[in-house]
Amino acid sequence: MIGKVVDGVVDVTVNGNKLNSQAITIDGTSYLPVRDIGNVLGLKVDYDTATGVIVNTPSTDKQDKIKELGEKSREIFEERKKINDTIILPYEIDNGKPKDDDYYGAKKKIDEMTTELNDIYNKLQEISKQK
Structure with missing residues (x-):
């Protein structure tokens, strides 16, 4: 890339999210910072001097998913209980008897x-x- 002429600079938008930095165009190919595109795609980007750039996908650990689903299930159960407890049907008004x-x-x-x-x-x- 050293000695190449930058043909242009363009804004980049991914899924409606505009990147903070712009891409450069050299010989008809656009180049943009890996960290910026990784972040907007929800990827974790690390740099290791020995191996270069490392892009990791977000954690999809099974235990985390089970915990997340359990918490969501509990939230839904509690919300349903609140709704059921606040609704008083007309036939239940007389001392709890229909x-x-x-x-x-x-x-x-x-x-x-x-x-x-x-x-x-x-x-x-x-x-x-x-x-």
């Missing part, structure tokens, strides 16, 4: 509304078929 009349009345009303919505949907379908 109010049968209220429950069955509400269920009947929901069934009636569902039937009504289905009728409306069918009518809309018929109208959309007409020209």
